[in-house]
Amino acid sequence: MDLIRALLIQGLQMAVVLLLAPLLTGFVRKVKARLTRRQGASVIQPYRDLIRLLRKEAVLADNASWLFRVVPYLVFASTWVAAALVPTFGGGLLFSWTADLIAIIALLGFGRFFLALAGMDIGTSFGGIGSSREMMIASLAEPAMLLTVFSLALVAGSTQLSTVAALMSSPEVGLRVSLGMALVALIMVAIAENARIPVDNPATHLELTMVHEAMVLEYSGRHLAMIEFASSLKLVLYLSLIGCIFIPWGIAAPGAGLADYLIGAVGYVAKIGVGAVLLAVFETSIAKMRVFRVPDFLGAALMLGLLGTLLLFVSRSL
């Protein structure tokens, strides 16, 4: 009985992140549009886009290889698996022991690795520039993220996300300098990884300003739909991650009743809603950086992560 329930919750969690992802993207776009005094498209526009793309035929370049056709599904699968392992409304997920935080980061790295390869498959200069810059950004963002994870794991004594979230909601953690640094570093990494504004612009098609979009330029139809879906899943993943680590209140404990899960669900929607609004406000209030300023931005995140970890190594109470 317990197993069935746990399985049900895990399945529900996978469905929730999948169904919520396009809505979140649409919501961020809507808030951004309203902030610039535009009407903006409806919040369900991403769903319509996805369906429209899925029903179109896929146009492949003449020299596209099998890798080019497999990559969209690999990227989608790895991102979805990673997103399904982050606690959203209930803790103690059935499969949370399969992959800890380090493995979740590596799963995202897996998707990025293949996407960068696909960008180089056709042999156009745009794909190459996108892949090359994406890997440059990743080579700084990934260590910064891992160092953040180190400081969290040192506080919680575990890299298991469910355990970390459970410990963070208990009163014994309190306010810590190192956790503050980890939060700032994590937000900076999340902005870079999701290709949001100061690092990359998700809405542009101007050659010199795009990284992620240049990489997927040759994709169309259902392949493009899978990649877009994966990138909205990634946004959900990062917002849920920040939510479940730094504002873990409301997440239902394993074995809680239905009411607790409802509270958890409402709390979760509120959390990522607030996160999305903050993201939109941040994006409208800042201009995009030059590509070679990005390493400074991410280097700051890296240093914050390292500093937080060092503090924890030196002292147990900071």
Add this chain to the structure above:
Amino acid sequence: MFKSLLFFGAGAVINATGERDMEKLGGLIHRMPCTSFAFLIGCVAISALPPLNGFVSEWLTFQAILQSPELPQWGLKIIVPAVGGLLALSAALAAACFVRAFGITFLGRARSDAAGQAREVDRFSLTAMFVLAALCLVAGILPGFVIDALAPVTQAFVGESLPSQAHLPWLTIAPIAEARSSYNGLLVFLFIAVTGWGAAFIVHNLASRRVRRSAAWDCGFPDPQPQTQYSASSFAQPVRRVFGSLVFRARETVDMPPPGDLRAARLTVEVRDLAWDWIYTPISGGIAFAAIRLNRLQFLTIRQYLSLVFLALVSLLLVLALWT
């Protein structure tokens, strides 16, 4: 395992094309599909990505680093997180490096005739590569058995070994306790395979499975010349600018001809290896200095040589006597 696999792959490429320069390869995935698949597995493994074996070892190293605040020595306490950061940095840079290696060699369009007319290598080389690739995968999804098999070795070296892993449910690995950290390569592999295949199946059956081939889009300005592709050095340029200026003193100089001049512009990249400058150059300089000073010994008389040999013998015997 993945290193031998990658060396085999590189050998196969050299064998098939006779070309060592990455800038003259490209598009080999069409001509050598089996080699490129095995090489891809090696690239994923060496970049420490799940579900292959490289990730398992990286994961275990990180778990060891997270244990180290309990160490009593202060020096180690400070060094270990820095080492962890450097390890994370090197894993990410390895991924960038192997995207470049695979992308330039196997993907894109052929940059020379040799690459355009390459043939798949013989069956024996392919078998060797595929056996290693399969081993990478097996060690990645069933790491518990490998850890157990290696336990006698670690026992012999450091006198400790991890608790037995193979009996844990679902072939998970958990170095200390499951509540602390655990990783299950088999389930991660299955999850990715099932969701990826399921998504492809659903999309192909419910939405669209039509494919049209056409020229590359490239924002409307595709250039048919393969030289316009991103090359290996252009791929490395951002990383070179970020890290290279510090670690390798990379300097880029552009020599632009004045307006009206038809001379071609030149871009020069100068990279210096600091390890070479600071470690090898002083050593070789010292040896050269000593060699020039000792050169005089070559032009002595026989008497002087004999006394030199005698002195050397006496001093050696003295050293021996004092030593024991």
